Amino acid sequence: MPVREIRGWTRTTSLPHAPDYVRGVINLRGSVLPVIDLSLRLGLQVEEPTERNVIIVVDLDGRTLGLRVDAVSDILSIPSAQMQVPPELAADRGATFVRALTILDERMIRVLDLSAVLPESADAAA
Amino acid sequence: MVVSVAGETLVVPLSTISETLSLRCEDMRSLGPKTQVLQVRKTFVPLLDLATELGYRPPQEIEDGAIVLLINQEDGSRAALVVDDIADQRQVVIKGLNDNYGHVRGVAAATILGDGQIALILDPVDLLENATGISRPGAGVPPEALAG
Numbered sequence: 689m690p691v692r693e694i695r696g697w698t699r700t701t702s703l704p705h706a707p708d709y710v711r712g713v714i715n716l717r718g719s720v721l722p723v724i725d726l727s728l729r730l731g732l733q734v735e736e737p738t739e740r741n742v743i744i745v746v747d748l749d750g751r752t753l754g755l756r757v758d759a760v761s762d763i764l765s766i767p768s769a770q771m772q773v774p775p776e777l778a779a780d781r782g783a784t785f786v787r788a789l790t791i792l793d794e795r796m797i798r799v800l801d802l803s804a805v806l807p808e809s810a811d812a813a814a
Numbered sequence: 815m816v817v818s819v820a821g822e823t824l825v826v827p828l829s830t831i832s833e834t835l836s837l838r839c840e841d842m843r844s845l846g847p848k849t850q851v852l853q854v855r856k857t858f859v860p861l862l863d864l865a866t867e868l869g870y871r872p873p874q875e876i877e878d879g880a881i882v883l884l885i886n887q888e889d890g891s892r893a894a895l896v897v898d899d900i901a902d903q904r905q906v907v908i909k910g911l912n913d914n915y916g917h918v919r920g921v922a923a924a925t926i927l928g929d930g931q932i933a934l935i936l937d938p939v940d941l942l943e944n945a946t947g948i949s950r951p952g953a954g955v956p957p958e959a960l961a962g
């Protein structure tokens with residue numbers, strides 16, 4: 689379970705020479721937390737961050753990152769048997785971030801591949 | 815030393831600053847189409863707009879009276895950095911960036927200010943090694959210089 693906590697939006701300090709989806713860094717109880725804008729990273733419509741946005745703090749391979757999302761709507765437990773492998777369509781760039789698909793109340797839920805969301809500069813440094 | 819640049823707060827290690835001065839336009843000289851130098855007494859030092867070097871804003875005309883930090887590098891070479899304002903001089907606790915993010919060009923580390931905001935600590939040597947020297951508008955900016 690990579691999600692560690694959920695917190696409200698605070699102003700970020702921008703990082704020079706960072707990709708556009710890296711919003712900057714914030715102060716998380718005394719440590720420096722890089723924040724990635726998930727909608728920018730996934731190539732979705734982007735609005736300027738507001739007070740109502742949420743930062744999901746995740747632990748990935750020993751690194752702690754924040755993901756900016758519009759809102760958190762639910763927490764689900766999905767058995768792995770109900771996870772489907774997504775069909776491969778190279779045309780959709782965002783699809784590379786989807787690890788699995790599942791159906792809930794007739795709605796398709798996409799399971800994010802968090803390791804693919806990491807900024808490339810961080811990948812190079814790791 | 816705590817300075818502000820394009821709305822961001824930055825910390826410049828005091829050990830690298832030899833002096834601060836107010837820019838006089840008549841001391842500014844063009845070296846090439848893209849680069850400018852500043853005459854400080856009898857010597858010339860490269861003049862860089864810190865906000866442009868960090869990609870915070872596109873190149874713009876440097877105005878008379880702008881605040882300049884004179885940076886002394888280890889090898890004895892010097893450079894002049896234009897900042898918007900000098901806010902404070904204080905000691906800070908260094909927080910690493912590398913664990914969670916990776917190395918950022920021109921940035922040594924980060925620190926947390928009294929209001930809880932994070933300020934980046936500049937690495938002037940690293941910054942000047944990678945400096946584009948673009949400090950004038952319309953000088954042709956490589957895309958990476960404006961990213962972020």
